[in-house]
Amino acid sequence: MAVTGRLLDELRQTLGPDLVHTGTIELGLYGRDASNITGSAGVVCFPTSREQVRVAIGAAVRHGVPFVARGAGTGLAGGATPVDDAMVIVLTKMNRVLSIDTVNRFAWVEPGVLNLDLTRLVTPHGLHFAPDPSSQQSCTIGGNVANNSGGPHCLADGVTSAHVLAVEVVLPDGDIVMLGSESGEVDGYDLRGAFVGSEGMCGIATRICVRLTQNPPAVRTMLFDYDTVDAGAQTVSAIIAAGMVPAALEMMDQLCVKAVEAYIHAGLPVDAAAVLLVEVAGLPHGLEHDVQRIVAIAKDHGCRTVRIAQDEAERALLWKGRKTAFGAIARIKPNYYLHDTVVPRRHLPDVLRQVYEIADRYGILVMNVFHAGDGNLHPLLVFDKREPGMMEKVHAAGDEIVRVSVAAGGVLSGEHGIGLEKRDLMPLMFAPADLAAQAALRAAFDTTGLANPTKVLPSPASCGDSHQIVEGAWI
Template sequence: MGLAEELVALVGADRVLVEPVDLYLYGTDASIDRGPVKNVVFPESTEEVAEIVKIANRYQVPVVPRGAGTGLSGGAIPIGSSLVVSLTRMNGIEDVDPINMTARVGPGVINLDLSKHTKALGVHYAPDPSSQSICTIGGNIANNSGGPHCLAEGTTVEHILELEMVTADGQVIVLGGQAPDPVGLDLRGVVVGSEGTMGIVTSAIVKLTPNPLATRTVLATFNTVEDAASAVSAIIARGIVPAALELMDKLMTVAVERFVGAGFDTEATATLLAEVTGHDSAVDAELEIVREVCELHDAKAVRVAVDEAERARLWLGRKSAFGAVAQMAPDYYLHDTVVPRTKLAEVMAKVYEIADRYDITMMNVFHAGDGNLHPLMAFDSTEPGMLDRVHAAAKELVEVCVAAGGALSGEHGVGIEKRDLMPLVFNEYDLDAQARLREAFDPDGLFNPGKTLPEGSRCFDFGRPVPEGVWV
């Protein structure tokens, strides 16, 4: 029997893809690359995942775990002919516990479905990436996904209490737990965000968050992006942490207005969407701070959403931004970098300077409160020389952010996209330490090889003399 036959014998022919036209669909994600797929298998239980990993081991075929394929850094794209393990059928929501505010979910559960499921209990799952209506929690775990409301609530890793995971040798282990501080190294925190390179998560106990008692959503407009960015930094410096602080520039608000008609001012150079949540008696005081700081930074107008319908419309506008871009140009390239928020205004000025110099349409909508930039280049790839310009501009963007003390990625992951940029922020010892960590989980590189770390990260790979006593 070959690989496909063994998989069919395990799960049945209806849960294994073998036809080239089917396999082609699983060769990419929401980024711009593509890779070869040997087979796709759809397990429905932890036991099946464990057996699949053992089979893949026997055939020495790389295993690429996959959720909804909405990743933007190529984390789910195979490098070398691989077995794609799609976790979308493991989508059960069980054991919703209103006392401990937890739920057990399968990796294939759609992010937004969980909050819908728990709505009646007055709790929600806090991480809210813009793709939350289609992305899976398993994918969120792989990428440590963020979202607008992670400013106050933290990213995915802060909401994962326990993980069940299949290891490279097909064993099932449990990391973390519902009691605080499980004994030993806290491996759940390092598995979250490991981009499918350490194991396949088959189940998770997630933390649910009480819905806020009161919410105020503010829309402030500015004449310059720098003013808006300075206002963001100043709001945080005033000692409040709003639930969200999102910034959009003019090109983006125009696109969004055409797309969904959210009610944004298309004349404003920059629009800040701020949300404060909390106790009834606190939100108005915080709202006043936001208003005051915006006015101090020369806001054109500050408007508070009058009701839930208006609030929902504004957030729909924010979360539709990337869909809206599709009308502007046939192709787009969305970037994700982070800078200290005090550097936002300075870095944004450089972002626009880069766009001008390369003559590229650069639109911005981003998590300003976290310093998490999302410059988005809209272009037509059939235009001669355009792709070269886009790549060169993207490289400069990263360099500007790193020079400002920033990081390569805030929430989209390293994947393939930024793997080879890792030496910009880590030296060879740092990368070697990360490679050692990965090796401890997966010595033969079975899981998602070629992601996250550049080739040669392990010290002996690049020929540096190994100091005496160093483990190799």
């Protein structure tokens, strides 16, 4: 159903006119997220409380209008892109940190609190919020919950689900439920675990209890460079096989290193085929022991030079290189498409080789900057969309990259989610019965079918057709 005048009147009356927007600019702004898939919003609401979220959902459901929860809109898979003139419920005004328990190390926050703001707030207590996606300065914790977000430091500490103890949720039928508990354990089915990562299709989180992690007493950051990508990737597997779980294990290939070095001038080795950024964190004796073992492993695998950050400034510079990689590529081509797949670590060299072959075949530049420790690939196709036929090539190359990742025993997404972008690729990983179980989970939460419909799960008709990508899914 479309948004009607009656629905708008009802919303303005209950939420107040200031919190209900239908202007062209607002509808355009909130008609998409960071995925570049353009949708269409029918109305944009800005609730400031749980009760207002409930009111907005209730109005949408009564009028048969789909609703989409949205945080900062930094999602890359189209999860927060409204489809069919849906109601967009923006949670950014619910941005209070409600309480912090520094003794038991958890905090209650509203969904609109920015990821990095929470960490900054608890830094004086020697704590931080572990998930650190590249967008952490601007993404919301509610969005992290919806996408089960990751980040470079999730190798040792796990993704968002491992850091969410409890969630208060307004269900699509208007009921308010508390999933999980401050203890982090549950009696009954783990509905908290089912809700985290459900991409707004199970209800809207209005309060979140997140675990806070102790800051490590010491940190060492190392940079290794290699003549081949294979050697770097093999170092990653060898470190893990040796029984170490570094805080972060990130890799950049040559094209990426060149772009980043031209941007930040950190003295990165631009002639190397691959650069590995390894960070270990913890207590001092174990840390030094691990540093020595990791350096030895890196050298055994043909590492050319070892650079260990000597101070916090150098460490920050090395990380700046990693975290600004996407900004740096603007110097090469005006457009990029960022992929997100996971492969078993031992298949990293082989899959990376295939990624280069695919890009070569289509005549597209590809840069790789990724969470090597997790096997979480982020091939970045770099191109100029004004070139004739380029979009088709980017589309086809991306499709092949996802397929080789899954064929290597990998998965569709490590941290970006499925959303609209990969919805129709789900059959690559899941049989109809598997998808039916996921639909059953969703149906138990959303009895109305109006919470962000058309995302994640392919419609039964398209289950057998995994070639079909949502129109506009590629830049």
